[in-house]
Amino acid sequence: MTQGWTSPSRRSFLRLGAAATATGLFAPSIARAASNTIKIGYAGPLSGIRADFGATDEWSIQAIKNHVKNGLTLNGKTYDVELVIRDNRSELQHSSTVASDLVLRERCNLILTPDGDAAMAIGELADTRKVPTISSMVPWQAWLFPRGGTPDKGFPYTFHFFAGSDAVLNTFVSIFNALDTNKNVGTLFLDNPAGQGLMHPQMGLPAVLEQSGYTQTAAGPFQITSNDFSNQVSMFRDAETNILSGFMYANHFVPFWNQVAQSGLSPKACAMAAAFLFPSSVNALGDRGDGLGTEVWWTPNFPFESSVTGQSAKALAAQWEEDTGQQWTQPLGYGHAMWEVGLAALANAADPLDPDSLREGIATLNTDTIVGPVDFANSPVKSTAITGLVAGQWRKSAGGKYPYELKIVDNELMPQVPVEEEVVPLSL
Numbered sequence: 139m140t141q142g143w144t145s146p147s148r149r150s151f152l153r154l155g156a157a158a159t160a161t162g163l164f165a166p167s168i169a170r171a172a173s174n175t176i177k178i179g180y181a182g183p184l185s186g187i188r189a190d191f192g193a194t195d196e197w198s199i200q201a202i203k204n205h206v207k208n209g210l211t212l213n214g215k216t217y218d219v220e221l222v223i224r225d226n227r228s229e230l231q232h233s234s235t236v237a238s239d240l241v242l243r244e245r246c247n248l249i250l251t252p253d254g255d256a257a258m259a260i261g262e263l264a265d266t267r268k269v270p271t272i273s274s275m276v277p278w279q280a281w282l283f284p285r286g287g288t289p290d291k292g293f294p295y296t297f298h299f300f301a302g303s304d305a306v307l308n309t310f311v312s313i314f315n316a317l318d319t320n321k322n323v324g325t326l327f328l329d330n331p332a333g334q335g336l337m338h339p340q341m342g343l344p345a346v347l348e349q350s351g352y353t354q355t356a357a358g359p360f361q362i363t364s365n366d367f368s369n370q371v372s373m374f375r376d377a378e379t380n381i382l383s384g385f386m387y388a389n390h391f392v393p394f395w396n397q398v399a400q401s402g403l404s405p406k407a408c409a410m411a412a413a414f415l416f417p418s419s420v421n422a423l424g425d426r427g428d429g430l431g432t433e434v435w436w437t438p439n440f441p442f443e444s445s446v447t448g449q450s451a452k453a454l455a456a457q458w459e460e461d462t463g464q465q466w467t468q469p470l471g472y473g474h475a476m477w478e479v480g481l482a483a484l485a486n487a488a489d490p491l492d493p494d495s496l497r498e499g500i501a502t503l504n505t506d507t508i509v510g511p512v513d514f515a516n517s518p519v520k521s522t523a524i525t526g527l528v529a530g531q532w533r534k535s536a537g538g539k540y541p542y543e544l545k546i547v548d549n550e551l552m553p554q555v556p557v558e559e560e561v562v563p564l565s566l
Contacts, residue, residue, distance in 0.1 A: 186228025
């Protein structure tokens, strides 16, 4: 899935937002930017526990800086463009500081954020101060509902594009369905808002498993500081589960997977949200990552092109690998698409410097990007463009450049993306 975030209650967010807004109400009246300058803010996890999600962002940002260095011509008028880049350090409290900085001090015309903490911290303030904001890389339900949004109303100035948690869960079941198992699934979830949503009895994984004919052995939630999962593993072994699922980060999965091996438990399938979205997470497992299942937001084999550079997904990934010497990673696509959507919204606005005009430019936007169509205009959920997902498995590379490659194994939810290989059981 998808990153989660560590978050207080909605009341706490409102308190943070109200405090920042109060500060702004008594600030001098300053124009957001010079009359011919569009100021675009960015807030993301360039460091901290979720830094993997922002690992490609600085590279993407540099490409966008090059793209706009001579300005943007929109509706016959040329504007200078200033980018204001802020690292939220993967921390809620610092996200609030960054929000105040971008909204109140920098007076950005548009804010882009690929992070849950930043989106939550900026949201209330941006809506109050009329600053159009676009976020991504968090399931849309986890963005909409914690702030009190509803599908029929959305939010005034904040927008989001990403797949839903329901799609993530259905990709997992598509992997399980392809294998001969006893349909007994052991589950455990990180105790944060994303994990709580995924383990919800009626709206999360338990309901999806039950509807698909699976039995759940639930180990419940665990704390973010946990690294000993021996009790949960013993429960799964005693229940003879041969499928494992849930939600955890890579730093949890490595000790968990080691303890699974030590226990003698030999699952046929494992799909754990967020745990191995990135090649570095799987590489850390040595030979024991072959066959791990995951949701797939984007790969170089997605049949889409950048609306900014004209590059195919394959060409974008190849350029990243050539420039950095590192294997492509899923946020590369969404990190690039974030800027595609932002620039398309500016072009779609009658006046990109007017917040109401820019808000309308986002709300009526339907554009093609390197991750696929991003359609706010026709979405059944206000303020939200729902994008697609496919199911994938990590496979050991046969003499390839990197130890593991992510292969698409089911495309039911996004048929335009080609299937590359069949589902195989875990190789432990």
